[in-house]
Structure formats: C-alpha cells, structure tokens
Amino acid sequence: MVEQERPMVWPALEHYSDTPIFNTKAVVQKTGVPAPTLRAWERRYQLLTPQRANNAYRLYSERDIALICWLKECIDAGMSISHAIALFRHLNEEQKQAEPAPGMPLLLDGQATLARTLTKPAPLRKPAARALQLKETERPVEPLSSLQEWQNARAASLQTSYPAIYDMQLVKLRLIEAFEAYNEPAAAMLMASMLAVYPLEQICTELITPTMWQIGEMWEQGQASASVEHFASSFFRGHLNSLFQVMSGAAEGPLTIVGCAPGESHELGALMLALCLRRSNLRVIYLGQSLETAGLLQAIHRLSPALVCVSLTMPTYLPELLHLGRQIQRLAHSRPIFVFGGQVFQQYASIIPQIPGIYLDGGLKEIVSRLRYMLYDHSVHKN
Secondary structure (H helix, E strand, O other): OOOOOOOOOOOOHHHOOOOOOEEHHHHHHHHOOOHHHHHHHHHHHOOOOOEEOOOOOEEEOHHHHHHHHHHHHHHHOOOOHHHHHHHHHHHHHHHHHOOOOOOOOOOOOHHHHHHHHOOOOOOOOOHHHHHHHOOHHHOOOOOOOOHHHHHHHHHHHOOOOOOOOOOHHHHHHHHHHHHHOOOHHHHHHHHHHHHOOOOHHHHHHHHHHHHHHHHHHHHHOOOOOHHHHHHHHHHHHHHHHHHHHHOOOOOOOOEEEEEEOOOOOOOHHHHHHHHHHHHOOOEEEEOOOOOOHHHHHHHHHHHOOOEEEEEOOOHHHHHHHHHHHHHHHOOOOOOOEEEEEOHHHHOOHHHHHHOOOEEOOOOHHHHHHHHHHHHHHHHHHHO
16 A cells, blocks of 8 residues: 555635735745745746835745745655646635635635535524534634744644545545536546645555445446446546556566456556556556457567456456466467456456466555566566
C-alpha cells in the first residue's frame, strides 16, 4: 500500500487583508521564498499580483503572503509548483461554489461540504444549539487577525482529519454523483485534483477500483443503470489511456506485453497494470481488450518479450485463457514468462493450477514489484 500523503487544506485567504503594504524584502523574510522565485511565480502563473508603489517597488498584501506560505508548504511536502498552482485554483473554485448563504457560519474545506447539505442557515437566536449539532472539526472558524495566527492554525489543522475535496472517500462519492449525472467536466476536475496530490498507484487502488466496485454493486441492486457503469468505465479508461500514451517508459531493456484474455472486454485492471509498469520505467506494450491468440503469438515471435501479462474478469473466457497459456507454453524459441490474474480467480481458484503460467494476486504495488523482480531474474539468466 502506498503511504498516503497528508492532504493540503484551503489556506482561507478570505480572512486576510488585501491592502498592499509589504515590500519584497519583508515578504522574503516572512515566507523564506527568494525574490527571484516570487517574480517567476508572478510571471508564469499570474497568481500573485502585487501593486506598485510610487517608486515602482512591488507591494504585497497579507493575503499574498498567506498564499505564498501555502504554496511553499505544498512544495516542501513534495509537490511541484505547477501542481500546487493547479490544486489552489481547484480549491479556490470549490470555495466559491461553497460560499455560505447570509447567516450561514463560514466553513472551510470538508466543512464546506456540510454547508452544501444544509437547506437553510441555523437560527441566529440559538447559536449554542447549532454548535452542539456540529462535530468537533466542523465548528465555525473565527477569522484570523494576523499572518502568525494563520500559520499557527495551519500547523494545527494538519493534525485534524476532517474530509477535504481530495479525500479519497469523498471524491469517490463525488465521482459517482458526476457519473450518475453524466457530468464529464465535473468528473475530470475531480480526477485532476487527485492526480495533483496523490501517487498514480494510490489513485488506481484506492479511488478508481473502489469507485467501479461500488457502481457495479449499485447496478446489481437496481440503483444505477448499465449506462452509468459504461460511462464511468469509459471515463476512467480514457484518462488511463491518455496517461499511458504521454508517459515515457524505458526505450530498451526486457519487454513486457500486457493485455486482456481472448474475449475479455473489462480492461481497467490490465490498463492500470501497464500504466504502473511504465511509470516504473519499464518497457511496456499494452494490447488492450480481447487478445487474439494467433496475433499475440506472432507478436511474441517478433518482439521476444520477457513477460506476457494477461488479465481475466469474466469466467466465460476461462477456456480461452487456458488455451492461450498452453499455446505459449508450446513455443520452442523466445518463450516468455506467462503471467495471469484477475477478478475471476477469486471465485474459480481451482482453475489456477491448470493454467501453465504464474498466477499473481495482491495489491497493484506488490504485483509491480514482483514483476520487476521477474524481469531482473530473466535478464540475469539470459546474460
């Protein structure tokens, strides 16, 4: 399991003055960000807009300083500046959509989600009763009067666990809502925010897979149509395919071919595996749904791959997978290691010993690690 990064929270810029009174030297001292970096951020991302004094010197507001501190915190946590900017803009848009109605307490991050579920503001004549209805982490936030108070509050907030828009469980629910509404832009925005914060492997195992599982269960219970499931699957497949195409893997070294068993159309598992293998800087070819046995054998003869990894979900195609494994086993030259796995073997484990190959099960990170070892071992024995 990939260790989860601590999510960044909204910097609450609305609590700070936008009066430009700090010169560049003061900002550098307060934030630790060098002046050339500030100018570069201003030029490239148009996020900082300091005003000019009569002497043409830049003047920053307390709000600017709070934003700079937030960006620096993101970078210190391992995020690139471009991802930090993208995350801020996404959170800023979420914050605008979650603006409370007059009389509604100001809520931040995950608290804004609570605000959207309320049909009317709490009665102002009974503030104590309203406060008792909120969880400890959902209490209204008092405005902060200084940058130092903001920094102290930010440090304390990182110890809390209230949900944010990029919390896995919350985003899963938001994605399902978007899929039910066939709202592709909303789903794309959610995915972009996650990709800016979390490792790809974690998104695959903790977001995409559970989301598709839940939609499948909703379909079985009559709570979602097949069209919703197809829409969600197509959405994820498109995103993963795009990532696979733009991600550069190794140009040389042992080759791995990944695809789905003959007849199998459920390809998300195989596609996620191919993507994570390429992300690990391995040489990978992805052949997609329903491999044709004869065509795959020709590709093996031509490319001499070290590994062939095949995924199967539907039990209907077990005979085809068994036939494919036996055909590969009969190859006299350049026979690759045949690896297979998939959801079907959770129900039909008794078939595993009959298939001539190596069965892999477990988490995505574990499977990638084991395949890397197989490739290494193959290279050692080959040389």
